[in-house]
Amino acid sequence: MNKTVFPTQRLSSEKLAALLQNRDVSELSFPELVRLYREEPGLADFRPDGDYQIDPRNGERILFNAARARRPHDNRPAAEKPVASPERPCVVCQGRTTGIIDVVALSEGVTFINKNLYPLLFPVAECLPGQVQGLHLLQWTSSLHDRDWHNLPLGDCVVVLERLAALEELLRTSGAEEFPLEAANPTGERAFVSIIKNYGHLVGGSLAHGHQQIALSNIIPRRFLDNWRFEQEHGETFAAYMLRRNPPELLVRDYGPAVLLVSYFMRRPYNMLLILKDVERRYLHELSAVEIEAVAAGWRDAIRAIRDIMPRIGRETAYNVVTHNGPGAGLYFEFLPYTQEIGGYEQLGLFICQERPENVAAQLRETLNADRAAGLSREDYEHAT
Numbered sequence: 091m092n093k094t095v096f097p098t099q100r101l102s103s104e105k106l107a108a109l110l111q112n113r114d115v116s117e118l119s120f121p122e123l124v125r126l127y128r129e130e131p132g133l134a135d136f137r138p139d140g141d142y143q144i145d146p147r148n149g150e151r152i153l154f155n156a157a158r159a160r161r162p163h164d165n166r167p168a169a170e171k172p173v174a175s176p177e178r179p180c181v182v183c184q185g186r187t188t189g190i191i192d193v194v195a196l197s198e199g200v201t202f203i204n205k206n207l208y209p210l211l212f213p214v215a216e217c218l219p220g221q222v223q224g225l226h227l228l229q230w231t232s233s234l235h236d237r238d239w240h241n242l243p244l245g246d247c248v249v250v251l252e253r254l255a256a257l258e259e260l261l262r263t264s265g266a267e268e269f270p271l272e273a274a275n276p277t278g279e280r281a282f283v284s285i286i287k288n289y290g291h292l293v294g295g296s297l298a299h300g301h302q303q304i305a306l307s308n309i310i311p312r313r314f315l316d317n318w319r320f321e322q323e324h325g326e327t328f329a330a331y332m333l334r335r336n337p338p339e340l341l342v343r344d345y346g347p348a349v350l351l352v353s354y355f356m357r358r359p360y361n362m363l364l365i366l367k368d369v370e371r372r373y374l375h376e377l378s379a380v381e382i383e384a385v386a387a388g389w390r391d392a393i394r395a396i397r398d399i400m401p402r403i404g405r406e407t408a409y410n411v412v413t414h415n416g417p418g419a420g421l422y423f424e425f426l427p428y429t430q431e432i433g434g435y436e437q438l439g440l441f442i443c444q445e446r447p448e449n450v451a452a453q454l455r456e457t458l459n460a461d462r463a464a465g466l467s468r469e470d471y472e473h474a475t
């Protein structure tokens with residue numbers, strides 16, 4: 091591959107200081123967060139429409155948001171110019187982003203959280219029935235443009251996950267009381283924290299600078315409802331079911347408190363699940379230090395494997411990560427590389443998967459073992475020199 095050499099883009103400490111509103115999200119009150127959110131310059135111009143509908147067949151929630159069509163993209167395929175080249179600068183590295191509410195140092199640079207300028211949700215002053223209320227935030231994995239889960243040291247990935255857990259705690263525990271209960275939600279839970287990652291323009295990633303998205307909403311995402319219903323019907327969480335039921339040959343890696351695996355019902359090649367073994371866990375902020383480390387290692391490995399495999403199978407690298415927290419899930423994460431299009435049969439709920447789970451699990455184990463061996467030999471080399 092022909093790579094142009096130019097200095098690593100990053101959000102400088104001067105630009106970061108100019109955006110800094112708060113250092114530690116766990117010291118922020120929910121009303122204070124809402125105030126900062128409402129007062130963010132420009133954010134209200136991109137407010138969502140504010141209403142939503144439910145598909146009566148399956149409970150999917152549809153949010154209307156005309157303003158989001160106007161948001162900028164810097165993540166189109168690099169046809170003419172490489173992403174974030176000097177001619178195509180990154181808005182985040184330039185400091186053209188929103189006020190920061192959490193920042194922690196990594197081994198190099200920092201990880202930080204701010205508001206999404208093009209929010210899915212807005213904390214309206216008065217939420218009427220049929221309306222949506224919430225917040226939409228972003229966690230930038232690193233202030234260095236080209237650093238993300240796959241190329242950060244594990245210790246840094248742990249810090250990133252800890253900050254995500256701290257934000258989840260603030261949103262869920264203090265955010266929950268402020269919100270009206272959605273009429274069509276049978277779970278009794280009042281507020282939902284949806285944590286996702288989009289990478290690649292093919293799957294909704296509009297900016298190249300590595301990030302996670304965190305949304306707090308008074309309405310329940312359909313998959314959360316699925317998890318809740320699963321537990322009602324089966325008398326155990328989905329995590330407990332998978333740990334008991336998934337064939338052992340589909341295990342990719344065991345981290346002690348968590349396992350990375352391919353499910354026996356894999357819909358798309360290389361889809362993976364990372365599941366906490368303690369099925370009483372429901373949220374990131376409930377995890378112990380060893381559990382956080384296991385989850386961070388799982389995220390890092392899954393993303394490394396996806397980035398390694400997709401170019402080899404002739405696919406542009408693109409994936410989503412989704413977090414299943416809340417009622418009925420246990421706690422688990424799905425890694426969904428875009429390895430196959432969604433066709434008409436899939437729209438009918440009839441998935442045709444072009445690979446077998448056992449082959450994929452074997453390839454993923456091989457990729458991660460080769461990666462680990464390469465990492466070890468690199469460490470040996472660094473110790474020797």
Ligand SMILES: [Zn+2]
Pocket residue numbers: 099100174180181182183184234235299
């Ligand atoms: Zn950047």
